[in-house]
Structure formats: C-alpha cells, structure tokens
Amino acid sequence: MAENSPLKTKARGYSVKTLPGFSVVALFTLVALYAPIVILVVYSFNQGTSLAVWEGFSLRWYQQAAANEAVQDAALRSLILAISAASVATVAATMAALATTRTRHFPGRTMIYALINQPLMVPEIVTAVALLIVFAAIKVWTGHTSMIYLIVAHTAFCVPFAYLPIRARLETMDNSLEAAAQDLYASRWLTFRRVTLPLMWPGIVAGLMLAFVISLDDVVITEFVKSAGQETLPTYMLGQLRRVVTPEVNAISTVILLAGAILVSLFFLLTNRRV
Amino acid sequence: MIEIESATKVFGTGEAAFRALNAVNVTIAENEFFTLLGPSGCGKTTLLRLIAGFEPPTMGAIKLAGDDITRLRPAERPVNTVFQNYALFPHMSVAGNIAFGLEMLGKPKDEVDSTVAEMLRLVKMEELKDRRTSEISGGQQQRVALARALAPHPKVLLLDEPLSALDLKLRKEMQIELKRLQHETGITFVFVTHDQEEALTMSDRIAVMNGGEILQIGNPKEIYERPSARFVANFIGESNFLDATLKGGQVTLAAGGTFDVSVPDGVADGAVSVLLRPEHVAARAGAAQDGEIAATVDTVVYSGEATTLHLSLPTGEKVKAKIGNAPLGDGSLPKEGDSAALTVATGAITVLRD
Numbered sequence: 329m330a331e332n333s334p335l336k337t338k339a340r341g342y343s344v345k346t347l348p349g350f351s352v353v354a355l356f357t358l359v360a361l362y363a364p365i366v367i368l369v370v371y372s373f374n375q376g377t378s379l380a381v382w383e384g385f386s387l388r389w390y391q392q393a394a395a396n397e398a399v400q401d402a403a404l405r406s407l408i409l410a411i412s413a414a415s416v417a418t419v420a421a422t423m424a425a426l427a428t429t430r431t432r433h434f435p436g437r438t439m440i441y442a443l444i445n446q447p448l449m450v451p452e453i454v455t456a457v458a459l460l461i462v463f464a465a466i467k468v469w470t471g472h473t474s475m476i477y478l479i480v481a482h483t484a485f486c487v488p489f490a491y492l493p494i495r496a497r498l499e500t501m502d503n504s505l506e507a508a509a510q511d512l513y514a515s516r517w518l519t520f521r522r523v524t525l526p527l528m529w530p531g532i533v534a535g536l537m538l539a540f541v542i543s544l545d546d547v548v549i550t551e552f553v554k555s556a557g558q559e560t561l562p563t564y565m566l567g568q569l570r571r572v573v574t575p576e577v578n579a580i581s582t583v584i585l586l587a588g589a590i591l592v593s594l595f596f597l598l599t600n601r602r603v
Numbered sequence: 604m605i606e607i608e609s610a611t612k613v614f615g616t617g618e619a620a621f622r623a624l625n626a627v628n629v630t631i632a633e634n635e636f637f638t639l640l641g642p643s644g645c646g647k648t649t650l651l652r653l654i655a656g657f658e659p660p661t662m663g664a665i666k667l668a669g670d671d672i673t674r675l676r677p678a679e680r681p682v683n684t685v686f687q688n689y690a691l692f693p694h695m696s697v698a699g700n701i702a703f704g705l706e707m708l709g710k711p712k713d714e715v716d717s718t719v720a721e722m723l724r725l726v727k728m729e730e731l732k733d734r735r736t737s738e739i740s741g742g743q744q745q746r747v748a749l750a751r752a753l754a755p756h757p758k759v760l761l762l763d764e765p766l767s768a769l770d771l772k773l774r775k776e777m778q779i780e781l782k783r784l785q786h787e788t789g790i791t792f793v794f795v796t797h798d799q800e801e802a803l804t805m806s807d808r809i810a811v812m813n814g815g816e817i818l819q820i821g822n823p824k825e826i827y828e829r830p831s832a833r834f835v836a837n838f839i840g841e842s843n844f845l846d847a848t849l850k851g852g853q854v855t856l857a858a859g860g861t862f863d864v865s866v867p868d869g870v871a872d873g874a875v876s877v878l879l880r881p882e883h884v885a886a887r888a889g890a891a892q893d894g895e896i897a898a899t900v901d902t903v904v905y906s907g908e909a910t911t912l913h914l915s916l917p918t919g920e921k922v923k924a925k926i927g928n929a930p931l932g933d934g935s936l937p938k939e940g941d942s943a944a945l946t947v948a949t950g951a952i953t954v955l956r957d
Binding site: 502512523527 | 655656657676677678682683684686688690691692693694703704707708751752755
C-alpha cells in the first residue's frame with residue numbers, strides 16, 4: 329500500500345531561522361508588541377505621580393485604585409456585563425454553529441454565515457451610532473435605563489467571536505460519530521448530550537472566553553449605549569485620561585492584563601488535556 | 604431476515620439527479636455472511652446506509668424479520684454498524700465505547716458490565732479496556748468498533764469496508780477473525796467491500812453490484828466459476844473472454860475446439876462470448892494435437908506460486924494461462940516465442956449473457 333511505502337519521506341523544509349534578517353524582524357516585532365506593556369506594568373509600581381519619571385517602588389496606585397469606589401463600581405459593572413453578554417452570546421453561537429454545520433446544506437446558508445458575522449464587518453462606530461439612536465428612543469419611550477441595553481449590545485457583537493471557534497471545532501468533528509451514536513440507540517438528545525457536546529466543549533470554552541475578553545475590552549459601543557453613571561472599566565479609564573493621568577490607570581490595566589493572562593492559561597490547560 | 608424490495612435511491616433532483624440504487628431486490632438469510640461487492644460508486648454503501656436507516660429509500664421497502672422498518676430511525680432498528688473509519692468516540696475509553704449502545708438501551712449496570720467484559724474477551728482486548736481509543740493501534744480500533752457494534756446483540760451487523768484501512772497481513776488476520784465472530788455470535792453480517800478476494804474468502808453469499816444494480820447473487824464458487832455477466836467475470840479474478848458459437852448445448856471456440864457447456868437462461872444459439880479462467884488452461888510446448896488449441900507464447904511472467912503465460916491465438920485473440928509452479932521447475936513450460944498447445948479443463952468454459 330502507498331501509505332506504507334518506505335519511499336514516503338518528506339522533503340525537508342528549510343528553517344525560517346536561517347532567512348536573512350530573521351533576528352532583526354523578530355526582535356523589532358517583540359519590542360513593538362511588548363515594550364509598551366512592560367513599561368505600563370513597571371510604572372504602575374511608580375512611587376510618584378508621573379508616567380515618565382521613575383521615583384521608586386510602591387503599591388500606592390493599586391491601593392488607591394482598590395479603595396476608589398468609582399473603580400470598584402466600574403469593575404463590578406464590567407464583570408457583570410462581560411459574564412452576561414458572553415454567556416448569552418455563547419449559547420446563541422453554539423446553536424448557530426450546530427445549525428450551520430450539523431444540518432443538510434440548505435439554500436441561504438452562506439447568507440446566514442454573513443449575517444452571523446456581520447458585526448465583524450460593519451465598523452463598530454456605525455453599530456454604536458445605530459444602537460444609540462434606537463436605544464435612546466426606547467429609553468425615552470419606556471423611561472427604563474438599566475444595564476439591559478449594554479448587555480443586549482454586548483451580546484450582539486460577542487456572537488461572532490463566540491461562533492467562530494465553536495464552528496471551527498464542529499467542522500473538524502467527524503459527522504460519523506453522531507451517526508454511530510444514533511446507530512447505537514441514542515436519541516437525538518442523548519447523541520447531543522453524550523457525544524456532540526463533550527466533543528465540542530473546548531470550542532465552546534474558547535468561544536466563551538473570547539467573547540468575555542471582547543466584552544470586557546469594549547469602549548466604542550459601551551460609550552455610546554451606556555446611560556448616565558454606567559461606567560465600565562474601559563470607559564472609566566478613558567474618562568480619567570481626559571482629566572488627570574496618574575499611574576492608577578496603569579495599575580487597573582495591569583490587573584486586567586493579569587486576569588486575561590490567567591484566563592488564557594486556564595483555557596490552554598483545559599483544552600490541551602483533551603483529544 | 605432482511606428483505607429489500609425494489610429499493611431505489613435517487614440523490615439530488617432534476618438535471619443533477621443521481622440514481623445510486625435502481626430497484627434492488629435482495630433477501631438476506633438469518634445467520635448469513637452476506638457480502639455486497641462492487642467498484643466504488645456501485646451503490647453498495649448506499650444500500651448499507653438504507654438498511655442502517657441513515658438514508659430513506661426514494662422508493663421501495665426494507666423488511667427485517669417480517670417487519671417493515673423502512674421509515675424507522677437508526678436508533679429504532681436492531682441493526683448496528685461498523686463504520687469504515689470506525690467512528691469510535693474519542694472522549695471515551697475502550698470499555699466506554701463498547702458500553703455505549705447498552706447504556707442507551709437502558710440496560711442495568713451489572714448487565715452492561717458483564718456484556719462489556721464478554722465483548723472484550725471476544726475481541727481479545729481485555730488488557731486495553733481503560734485506554735483512550737486514540738492510544739491504540741488501527742487493528743485494535745477495528746476490534747473495538749466490532750465489539751461496540753456487537754455488544755447490543757443486533758439482529759444484523761453491517762460492516763462498511765471495515766478492513767480497508769488495515770495493512771495486508773492484519774487484513775488477512777481480521778478476515779479470519781470476522782468469520783469466527785460471525786460463527787460465534789450467530790448474527791447476520793452484511794459486509795461491504797470492493798476487494799473481490801476478501802469477498803470470496805469470507806462470504807456465504809455475494810451480491811455483485813454495478814451501476815446501482817445487483818448483477819448476480821450466489822455463493823463464492825458460483826460467482827467465481829459461473830459468473831453470469833462479463834462485468835462479474837472481469838471484476839472477480841482474472842479472465843479470458845473468447846468468441847464462440849453456441850449450438851445445442853455445445854460451444855465451438857473461434858480458435859477451435861468444441862466443449863459441452865451449461866447454457867444460462869435467455870441465451871439463444873448463435874454467436875456468444877465465453878469465459879475461461881487462466882488457471883483452467885494448461886499449456887505445453889509444441890504443435891497442437893487433436894483436441895488442443897494452437898497458440899504462440901508472447902510473454903512469460905513468473906509470480907512465485909504460479910507462472911502466467913500470455914499467449915496469442917491464430918484468431919488474434921489473447922489468452923492467459925496460469926500454471927502452478929512445480930518445485931524448482933521441470934523446464935517443460937514453453938518459452939517466449941515458442942509455439943504452444945493449450946488444453947482446456949473439463950467444464951471450464953462458461954457462457955456469458957453479454
């Protein structure tokens with residue numbers, strides 16, 4: 329058989345490391361990516377109020393941020409918003425991914441891909457303005473101004489981010505596994521519960537985390553949609569920058585960075601154990 | 604056991620419609636090892652999927668033990684499948700895979716455990732029961748797939764080219780293994796393959812398929828020795844096709860020689876095409892005597908257990924003669940360019956319908 333032929337040896341590809349200029353480009357890229365972040369983290373520990381002059385190590389900006397009620401309020405709101413929006417978006421994205429990969433081809437399927445991914449294509453500012461106009465009208469009409477508007481808006485733009493990894497996972501999953509489950513007397517629900525869901529789980533977790541980070545990070549749509557006093561961490565920080573810049577902003581950013589790093593590491597730990 | 608009544612399957616509609624099965628009728632008996640044999644695209648896998656319930660037939664009916672199961676979902680049919688790629692659940696252990704069908708049937712825990720243990724013993728996989736399916740070899744995956752499909756004791760086991768991913772040696776072992784499993788379990792096996800040798804080795808009966816139709820059904824001996832159609836003869840084993848004239852139960856070859864034959868239904872006297880298997884032709888060097896056919900040797904091909912002579916007849920027809928090798932050859936075989944005299948074994952000539 330061809331697969332067992334001893335002649336099947338791969339031509340050895342040349343190493344990218346030997347290409348001229350590799351080290352220079354790599355170094356430049358790494359510096360451009362990480363140097364600003366390193367500086368941001370370093371100055372979050374600055375004793376003084378400057379973002380440019382090092383005056384010694386201290387944790388005062390962390391203490392100040394932690395004690396600041398406006399930061400606490402914004403951080404809590406960001407978390408509630410990101411968790412709600414990411415959860416709802418992931419459930420919707422999971423259903424959409426199943427519907428677009430686990431059904432026979434139907435007319436308009438390409439159209440549905442486009443519709444689901446629409447928030448990735450439309451400039452965020454356009455969505456923001458459109459939502460502002462619609463939500464403002466609803467707010468005036470009902471007098472209701474809770475966080476629900478933010479949750480709806482965030483859910484909407486989180487769906488495609490959750491959808492992409494889930495669909496990618498489903499597409500690499502062998503359809504015959506579900507056929508095998510049904511052949512072995514599993515009902516539709518048990519086929520999903522015992523075979524499809526466990527196998528697509530890493531995709532769902534990836535989608536959830538991506539959606540969470542995207543929501544946590546959002547400024548533009550939040551800025552347009554939020555009612556008075558509904559600051560999230562990013563919009564609070566933006567507001568601070570307009571007034572007086574202190575390393576408190578660095579301290580908050582560092583905490584967000586740490587949280588993100590923990591989430592991503594957790595995700596890799598969770599998914600790499602799986603087949 | 605299984606009755607398939609004029610099953611037709613059409614994929615697509617209008618211009619793009621493809622008729623994968625065309626009014627197929629077949630009855631498969633209980634405890635039979637039945638093989639669907641044919642080239643790719645002949646409809647054998649479609650027929651299997653119809654029996655499993657993965658596809659509904661466009662027309663026709665499928666009956667199992669007298670009950671019409673045409674419209675039942677796969678989960679409602681006492682039929683299990685061994686998939687070509689095995690389709691083992693990668694997130695479950697070997698034992699977990701085998702237990703799956705039993706759990707879905709709602710069997711009590713101790714019955715599940717004892718059946719799984721029995722199946723592990725049957726396919727000789729006891730020691731690897733806690734392994735992930737990605738941690739075992741292809742041959743072992745094959746055994747797990749078999750055990751998983753056999754565990755719920757289906758009335759019929761469907762096997763979709765299950766040996767095609769294995770190397771030759773393992774495939775030979777698994778052929779014997781499958782035969783043993785079928786005897787031990789007494790379950791009806793419906794086996795799909797494109798490998799004629801596999802079909803001949805394993806089957807009680809074979810249905811040879813082409814173009815969405817069954818051309819012939821019979822036991823391996825009938826299929827090999829009395830193929831009804833040229834396609835069947837050509838697909839199974841090596842063949843010589845010769846022109847001949849049929850008259851009153853005898854054929855006279857264009858190249859000479861008259862032989863008694865059994866005439867298949869619907870073949871009238873006149874010009875016919877006959878089949879002669881290469882191993883049924885004997886050859887010696889020298890001029891043809893009475894009852895022999897004269898030929899010239901074009902090429903001699905040695906292949907270990909036999910030597911095949913490629914010969915030309917005076918009519919221009921080409922004939923192969925496959926002759927078993929004697930120890931250290933006695934040198935009596937004709938050489939390239941020699942004249943040869945051919946003898947045809949009694950009963951070796953089969954009249955074809957087409």
